Amino acid sequence: MPSDLEQLLDMGFDKEKAELAVKQAGNLHGAIEWLDKNQDKTIEQIREEQQAGASEEQEPPMKPGEEAKSLVCDDCGKKFKSMTAAEFHAEKSGHENFSESTEEIKPLTEEEKKAKLEELRAKAAARKAEQADQEKIERKKNEQIRMKNTKESQAAKEELQKKERLKEAMQKKREKVEEAEAKKRVLAKLEADKQERKRKAEMEKAARAGQPLPVEPEAPKPAAPKAASAYTESRLALQTPNGRVIKTFPVETTLFEVVQALQAEGHAVSSFTQNFPKKTFDQADFGMTLKEAGLVPSAALIVK
Known part of the structure; x- marks a missing residue:
């Protein structure tokens, strides 16, 4: 046996x-x-x-x-x-x-x-099937977690790209303003040189003709500086959807930097509106400084 x-x-x-x-x-x-x-x-x-x-x-x-x-x-x-x-x-x-x-x-x-x-084989197969089902559930959960993380990562990436585009747009606008200012200075210099040549030509003509020299006009006195130019800071009263916020910034602070300061405190910002005088500053204007925007020495803005 x-x-x-x-x-x-x-x-x-x-x-x-x-x-x-x-x-x-x-x-x-x-x-x-x-x-x-x-x-x-x-x-x-x-x-x-x-x-x-x-x-x-x-x-x-x-x-x-x-x-x-x-x-x-x-x-x-x-x-x-x-x-x-x-x-x-x-x-x-x-x-x-x-x-x-x-x-x-x-x-x-x-x-x-x-x-x-x-019977033993059937029990083993049943246990393996149960284990396979559990593994399938775990894989599904892991895939959902991965998709959520990917979605959050994509959202963060898009937000960063949006800020970069906004920053680039403000930089281009700043460069455009600076280019316009430079062009004005060149034109003013050309006009001044033209007037100087004209004055010299008239003086030479008068000297050749034995006529008295023309009286040179007095140089124009520089215009008195605006009162706002004496300020180094600007006080902003910002009416946000969450309440009123008072902040003080240097006059050379850009509106974009004001936006960043508000966003850091949880306020969403797409534009600023000033009632007196009536004016709206949107993303295309965020490259302007508070001084350039006429928001010195103080201003009240509605945040949207």
């Missing part, structure tokens, strides 16, 4: 696991139950559990010289081939009532072996 180990190997069980099962259970039926409980564990995991004391939960082998007997637990009806197996069951379950059974626990037939093996 083949041994328990040989029968397990014939059923298709791994040799190392089958050897451990026979050693732990002491009989074929217990070995099959042990293999059922541990089919998803590797040999290394089982040995680690044994070293950590997990092996105490496995059914101990029969004692030397002990004869196999048929016992039944009166509390649950489970049958045992040996006294050792019954003692183990009592220790783990707390059941106390046992009696001898005239029914002998016979070895599993070939059909029973195949049925048990198929």
Whole structure:
């Protein structure tokens, strides 16, 4: 008659696991139950559990010289081939009532072996399917998190690009204003040179004709500076959707820098409106300084 180990190997069980099962259970039926409980564990995991004391939960082998007997637990009806197996069951379950059974626990037939093996395989497949479903759920959650992070990253990137475009537009406007000012200065210089040449020509003509020299006109006195030019700071009363904000900035501060200061405090800004005189400053005007915008020494603006 083949041994328990040989029968397990014939059923298709791994040799190392089958050897451990026979050693732990002491009989074929217990070995099959042990293999059922541990089919998803590797040999290394089982040995680690044994070293950590997990092996105490496995059914101990029969004692030397002990004869196999048929016992039944009166509390649950489970049958045992040996006294050792019954003692183990009592220790783990707390059941106390046992009696001898005239029914002998016979070895599993070939059909029973195949049925048990198929049952084990079905359980393993069910566990794997459940694990696959759980992994699918986890992958879906991870994909949702990744998509959310990508969306937030894209939003931040678009906001940065928007600020860069605004900054570039203000820089171009500033350059345009500076270019216009430079052109005015060149034209003024050309006109002054023209008038100077004309004056010299008239003086030379008068000298040749023996006429008195024309009186040179007095140089125009520089216009008195505007009162606002004496200020170095401007006080702004900003009416935002969240309430009134009072801020003071240097007169050379650009409207873009005012926008950044407000946005840093959580205020959204797309334009400024001044009621007296009526004027609106939008993104195209944000390159202007407070001085250039006529917002010195103070101004009241509505933030939109």
